[in-house]
Amino acid sequence: xxxxxxxxxxxxxxxxxxxxxxxxxxxxxxxxxxxxxxxxxxxxxxxxxxxxxxxxxxxxxxxxxxxxxxxxxxxxxxxxxxxxxxxxxxxxxxxxxxxxxxxxxxxxxxxxxxxxxxxxxxxxxxxxxxxxxxxxxxxxx
Amino acid sequence: xxxxxxxxxxxxxxxxxxxxxxxxxxxxxxxxxxxxxxxxxxxxxxxxxxxxxxxxxxxxxxxxxxxxxxxxxxxxxxxxxxxxxxxxxxxxxxxxxxxxxxxxxxxxxxxxxxxxxxxxxxxxxxxxxxxxxxxxxxxxxxxxxxxxxxxxxxxxxxxxxxxxxxxxxxxxxxxxxxxxxxxxxxxxxxxxxxxxxxxxxxxxxxxxxxxxxxxxxxxxxxxxxxxxxxxxxxxxxxxxxxxxxxxxxxxxxxxxxxxxxxxxxxxxxxxxxxxxxxxxxxxxxxxxxxxxxxxxxxxxxxxxxxxxxxxxxxxxxxxxxxxxxxxxxxxxxxxxxxxxxxxxxxxxxxxxxxxxxxxxxxxxxxxxxxxxxxxxxxxxxxxxxxxxxxxxxxxxxxxxxxxxxxxxxxxxxxxxxxxxxxxxxxxxxxxxxxxxxxxxxxxxxxxxxxxxxxxxxxxxxxxxxxxxxxxxxxxxx
Numbered sequence: 001x002x003x004x005x006x007x008x009x010x011x012x013x014x015x016x017x018x019x020x021x022x023x024x025x026x027x028x029x030x031x032x033x034x035x036x037x038x039x040x041x042x043x044x045x046x047x048x049x050x051x052x053x054x055x056x057x058x059x060x061x062x063x064x065x066x067x068x069x070x071x072x073x074x075x076x077x078x079x080x081x082x083x084x085x086x087x088x089x090x091x092x093x094x095x096x097x098x099x100x101x102x103x104x105x106x107x108x109x110x111x112x113x114x115x116x117x118x119x120x121x122x123x124x125x126x127x128x129x130x131x132x133x134x135x136x137x138x139x140x141x
Numbered sequence: 142x143x144x145x146x147x148x149x150x151x152x153x154x155x156x157x158x159x160x161x162x163x164x165x166x167x168x169x170x171x172x173x174x175x176x177x178x179x180x181x182x183x184x185x186x187x188x189x190x191x192x193x194x195x196x197x198x199x200x201x202x203x204x205x206x207x208x209x210x211x212x213x214x215x216x217x218x219x220x221x222x223x224x225x226x227x228x229x230x231x232x233x234x235x236x237x238x239x240x241x242x243x244x245x246x247x248x249x250x251x252x253x254x255x256x257x258x259x260x261x262x263x264x265x266x267x268x269x270x271x272x273x274x275x276x277x278x279x280x281x282x283x284x285x286x287x288x289x290x291x292x293x294x295x296x297x298x299x300x301x302x303x304x305x306x307x308x309x310x311x312x313x314x315x316x317x318x319x320x321x322x323x324x325x326x327x328x329x330x331x332x333x334x335x336x337x338x339x340x341x342x343x344x345x346x347x348x349x350x351x352x353x354x355x356x357x358x359x360x361x362x363x364x365x366x367x368x369x370x371x372x373x374x375x376x377x378x379x380x381x382x383x384x385x386x387x388x389x390x391x392x393x394x395x396x397x398x399x400x401x402x403x404x405x406x407x408x409x410x411x412x413x414x415x416x417x418x419x420x421x422x423x424x425x426x427x428x429x430x431x432x433x434x435x436x437x438x439x440x441x442x443x444x445x446x447x448x449x450x451x452x453x454x455x456x457x458x459x460x461x462x463x464x465x466x467x468x469x470x471x472x473x474x475x476x477x478x479x480x481x482x483x484x485x486x487x488x489x490x491x492x493x494x495x496x497x498x499x500x501x502x503x504x505x506x507x508x509x510x511x512x513x514x515x516x517x518x519x520x521x522x523x524x525x526x527x528x529x530x531x532x533x534x535x536x537x538x539x540x541x542x543x544x545x546x547x548x549x550x551x552x553x554x555x556x557x558x559x560x561x562x563x564x565x566x567x568x569x570x571x572x573x574x575x576x577x578x579x580x581x582x583x584x585x586x587x588x589x590x591x592x593x594x595x596x597x598x599x600x601x602x603x604x605x606x607x608x609x610x611x612x613x614x615x616x617x618x
Binding site: 005007008009010012035036037055059062063066069070073074076103104106107109110111112113114116117118119120121123138140141 | 210333380410553582
């Protein structure tokens with residue numbers, strides 16, 4: 001997984017890294033699943049399409065994670081695989097993605113806490129000096 | 142926290158002088174030990190809030206303050222609309238009107254011990270809790286709007302509880318000015334199946350016994366005596382409130398950027414109270430408050446049904462219901478002696494009106510508002526009373542809980558949920574949760590000691606300690 005969580009006093013940070021912006025966004029989404037449960041326990045059985053657009057890459061990350069929060073909440077699903085495309089657009093950036101997952105199975109997934117939303121706290125999308133992309137923020141649990 | 146730039150105002154009050162962009166000073170209510178333990182980020186966030194337009198008197202932090210987003214958790218700030226004051230989605234947070242309500246049971250500890258295990262099992266079966274859980278109630282679009290306008294008042298009309306409950310809820314169970322049209326379809330969709338659900342994380346339903354009294358007069362006014370069993374419910378506005386927070390945080394950040402307003406922290410996203418966006422947020426946020434009040438009212442009904450099934454004749458009248466993530470329009474006298482209408486943000490802070498306040502039910506008029514403070518599972522919760530003069534100190538506000546002592550990841554590395562459940566059972570506390578991982582993350586020692594926090598609130602003159610509650614059963618999401 002190209003994603004990991006990081007410490008925040010009250011909540012949890014999620015961070016994705018990758019050779020492309022899309023990989024970093026997929027990693028951040030995997031990290032968000034890790035906040036809830038073990039992503040390895042979530043079988044990528046069914047896809048859900050997600051489309052977002054935003055004026056910049058940081059707002060796009062926020063919109064992407066919040067779209068997943070919405071899909072998890074309303075479909076009662078968890079996701080473990082993310083096929084993501086990020087492209088420049090005339091008025092910003094757009095994301096098209098397929099999130100793969102399955103219905104929540106409490107006994108098997110042991111979900112610890114739902115994510116309420118992705119916040120602007122520690123929100124950062126940037127290319128590192130080694131050329132890798134980083135995408136991160138704190139999520140409210 | 143580096144205390145060298147703080148001026149001590151009293152035994153439990155510290156001033157952060159106004160410098161740079163700060164329009165008013167910051168004031169942190171805490172003992173020396175608590176303020177030293179606070180992260181430097183708390184002072185930074187208190188200072189950032191102090192820089193917002195229209196802020197009145199000071200940017201306050203309660204004794205349980207810790208690093209939040211934009212506002213510190215435990216932050217209190219009031220704004221005057223006539224002075225360009227703002228309303229901040231970040232100053233309320235995602236879980237709008239998250240709060241605590243406590244119910245009497247009329248039982249003593251021995252009565253409860255006789256049915257403790259079957260009651261724990263029945264409550265766990267009846268109270269929808271945890272990720273993915275749904276309630277039995279599914280609202281149509283019209284019913285959703287009626288609920289968002291009516292709050293607990295709507296829930297009582299729908300058969301959940303009684304009129305008597307409403308007098309023991311802030312704003313009598315229904316905040317006026319809610320605007321369902323300002324709530325997005327996504328927010329309503331998130332709520333469609335979540336009415337009467339507890340949620341997860343630090344939310345709970347606990348059966349507790351009162352084990353010590355600190356203020357006998359106030360305890361009597363609240364109808365409490367040592368050995369009494371009560372039920373406390375901690376939860377909020379569920380998916381609807383979370384989505385309102387998400388929607389308006391983004392909109393306010395983009396609007397601020399387009400208007401050329403440089404926010405010291407994007408999470409302080411705000412809009413002038415007298416703007417269309419500010420008014421729309423207030424309408425949506427008030428709908429979120431009503432959703433939380435309705436949700437706690439439905440959960441109360443479910444708890445009453447469970448008790449009645451095992452203890453025929455048991456009645457569970459409401460002691461009080463408080464919210465701790467809100468922005469409310471209230472009348473206060475500011476430090477310049479003027480009485481004015483202010484928009485008081487309490488982010489992880491409880492309203493704590495003192496004796497004589499017109500908002501209080503007659504029975505509490507002489508002792509002040511009950512202030513319900515949640516602990517962690519396995520450790521004590523507290524009932525405080527709004528102190529005389531509290532309105533002059535922090536617009537009638539006090540702390541709300543303990544705050545985490547370690548991150549969720551650290552707790553998960555340190556404890557196994559099964560062990561935590563077994564250890565607490567050996568101490569006579571029954572935990573019921575769908576997730577052992579959730580129990581590990583919420584282990585008692587993952588939270589700070591709330592006793593120190595409430596003692597500081599008492600010494601600071603925010604709220605007086607009345608009683609301590611020890612858990613017997615805890616239903617965790």
